[in-house]
Amino acid sequence: MSKVHINDLCEGMVSDQVVCDNRGVILLSKGIVITEVIIERLKTFELEYVIIQDESSKGFEALVENVSDRVYAEKIINIKDTITQIKDIIYSVSQRPYVEKCLAQQDHLLKEHSLRTAIVSTNMGLKKGYRSLNLESLAASVLVHDCGMEGKYKEDDIEHPLKGFIKLREDLEVEMTVALVCLQHHEQYNGGGFPFSFKRTQVIEFASLLAVVDYYDRLLINKQDHQKVFFDTIKKRKECFDPCMVELFASTFDWARLYNIPR
Amino acid sequence: MRFLIVDDSALIREQIKQILKEYFETVEIEIAENGVEALEKHRSFKPAVIMLDYIIPEPDGLAILKILKKVDKQVQVILVTTLGGQKYIYNQCIEYGAAAITTKPITKEKIIRVINNILG
Numbered sequence: 266m267s268k269v270h271i272n273d274l275c276e277g278m279v280s281d282q283v284v285c286d287n288r289g290v291i292l293l294s295k296g297i298v299i300t301e302v303i304i305e306r307l308k309t310f311e312l313e314y315v316i317i318q319d320e321s322s323k324g325f326e327a328l329v330e331n332v333s334d335r336v337y338a339e340k341i342i343n344i345k346d347t348i349t350q351i352k353d354i355i356y357s358v359s360q361r362p363y364v365e366k367c368l369a370q371q372d373h374l375l376k377e378h379s380l381r382t383a384i385v386s387t388n389m390g391l392k393k394g395y396r397s398l399n400l401e402s403l404a405a406s407v408l409v410h411d412c413g414m415e416g417k418y419k420e421d422d423i424e425h426p427l428k429g430f431i432k433l434r435e436d437l438e439v440e441m442t443v444a445l446v447c448l449q450h451h452e453q454y455n456g457g458g459f460p461f462s463f464k465r466t467q468v469i470e471f472a473s474l475l476a477v478v479d480y481y482d483r484l485l486i487n488k489q490d491h492q493k494v495f496f497d498t499i500k501k502r503k504e505c506f507d508p509c510m511v512e513l514f515a516s517t518f519d520w521a522r523l524y525n526i527p528r
Numbered sequence: 529m530r531f532l533i534v535d536d537s538a539l540i541r542e543q544i545k546q547i548l549k550e551y552f553e554t555v556e557i558e559i560a561e562n563g564v565e566a567l568e569k570h571r572s573f574k575p576a577v578i579m580l581d582y583i584i585p586e587p588d589g590l591a592i593l594k595i596l597k598k599v600d601k602q603v604q605v606i607l608v609t610t611l612g613g614q615k616y617i618y619n620q621c622i623e624y625g626a627a628a629i630t631t632k633p634i635t636k637e638k639i640i641r642v643i644n645n646i647l648g
Contacts, residue, residue, distance in 0.1 A: 431599065434571060441568040445587075448595070467591035469564065 269317045274304050282316035283357035289397035294349075295356035296326070316360070325368075329355060332380040341491055343519040344388050351387045354397075355380070358405040363439050367409045375411060375418040378482055383407040385478045389513050403471050406446035409433065410475060413447065420483075426451050427460045442471060450475045453505040465507075473507040477514045480505070492523060530556045532575035534566040534592070535608065536584050540634060544579055544608075547639045563587040570596060575603065577643065582609035582617070590624065597625035604646050606630060 269278065276299060284293040284307065292310060293303065296318075307315065329352060337344050344351065358364055368376060386407045390400045413429025414422055430448035433439045449463060449472035456464035458476075468476075477498060484494040495518065502511040531548055535541045541559050548555050558573045560566040562585045570578065578596070582589040593605055604627040611617050621629050627646040630638050 427598070434567075434599065437572070441564050441571070445564060445567070449587075461591070461594050463587065463591050463594075466585075467587045469586050 267317050267319050268314045270314055271304070271308060271312050274299055274307075274315060274317075276300055276304075279318040280315060281318040282360055283353050284310075284312065284315065285357065285397070286310060289401065291353060291357075291397070294353045325359065326356070328376070329380060332377055333384055336381055336384050341495070341519050341522045342385055342388065342517055344384065344517075347388050347391050348384075350391065351384055354387055354400050354404045355383055355408070358401050358408065361405060361438070363433070363436050364405055364408050367412045370416040371411075372417050374486070375414060375416065378418060378486060379408050379411060382410070382475065382478045382482050385482070385517070386475055388517050389474055389478070389510075392517055393513055402440060402442055403446075403474070405440075406443045406471055407475055407478075409443065410447050410450050410479070418486075423451075423459050442469065445469050446472045446475055448472075450479055452476065454507050455504055457505065468507075473510045474513070477506045477510050481514070495523060529554070529577070530558075530573060530575040532558050532560060532566065532569050532573060532578045534560045534563075534578060534584060534589070535581040536561050537581075540581070540608075540632070543634050544639060547634070547636045550636075551640055551643075563589075563592045566592050567595065570600065570603070577604045577606065577646070579606050579608055579639075582607055582611060582621075590620065593621065593624050593626055601625075604628075606642055606646065608632060608634070 278299045280293050280295055280297045280299060283291055283295050285291050293307065297303070333344070333348055333352060336342055337348065359368065368379065371379060383404050387400060387404045390403045395403065411425060411429065412432060413425030413427065426448050430444050433444035433447055446469065449468045452458035452461065452463040452468045452472065453476070454464060456462045480501065481494060481498045484497060485491070499511060499515060502508050529552055533541050533544050545557050545559070548557060558569050558575065560569045564586055566578070566580065580589050580592060589607060593607065596603055596605060605625065607621045607626045607629045609617065609629060610632045618629055628642045630642045
């Protein structure tokens with residue numbers, strides 16, 4: 266990617282960032298071909314620079330495309346109507362320096378897990394009616410929630426939430442909500458989780474949401490059957506997960522596809 | 529001396545703020561309305577003492593106390609609660625590292641006494 270001054274923008278360049286106004290409303294999506302109309306519009310918002318695509322941008326974009334296609338095709342979650350918006354949000358937050366750094370350090374398995382959970386969580390956030398700034402905060406939190414694993418996906422690492430929290434907290438640019446989601450995503454509704462055995466109101470909403478999605482995706486990484494994984498997750502309602510979050514999670518599923526019912 | 533007051537009630541926050549301003553010659557005060565903001569202000573403002581309400585939204589006071597004591601062993605946390613009569617709450621707060629506990633309704637005498645006790 267390269268940073269181009271607004272006066273040097275030319276028609277035909279392709280944006281490599283999501284540009285929002287100060288209320289979080291998207292003015293320019295990632296992957297849009299720049300036109301004269303767009304340049305004039307951006308100038309009215311007094312923007313100085315726009316990030317433009319070059320060869321290096323294509324790797325991350327291809328991975329997001331690939332993962333989101335598979336979420337839809339394999340994992341039976343209904344993202345058909347929301348996927349464009351989800352991708353815009355993910356592209357936007359992936360430009361935050363701490364998200365970019367964290368994703369760059371992750372191995373392929375962990376990066377795919379971060380992206381899949383971010384897609385499913387953001388889809389749930391949209392369904393719940395979160396506003397754009399909250400959706401960005403949720404997506405950023407989910408993309409870095411395993412930063413305590415130091416780049417390698419590990420099944421039984423019970424220290425990573427606290428390690429990740431301390432690491433994120435030290436960076437003053439990281440919102441405290443993002444650090445807290447990392448700290449609390451293995452806490453359980455009944456207090457049986459780790460690292461602090463927090464329960465119910467002691468866990469913030471984004472972390473309760475991610476707890477469900479993270480559990481579901483970790484079962485899928487272990488190559489379990491989609492239907493079985495879905496019902497295993499639902500069964501943990503009240504015991505491990507906030508029932509409202511489990512209902513929200515279930516509401517994003519394509520039930521016909523889950524049961525292989527012909528349309 | 530730097531104080532952070534964490535309470536979801538603006539009235540209580542203002543009450544504690546006034547008491548501290550009247551009692552200490554030089555005092556810096558920050559306020560927070562919920563748990564997330566409390567952690568944010570603790571990180572940026574680095575208070576010596578935190579007056580922390582037990583019942584606050586997202587996450588509650590006890591959870592904040594546990595997190596704070598994990599990342600900052602030096603900070604003195606005074607829990608402020610309406611549930612003072614319940615001994616298990618008192619024991620829980622002390623176990624998790626609270627320096628002191630005081631009960632609502634807030635009075636100048638209670639606040640000053642508890643602060644003097646922890647600051648020696």
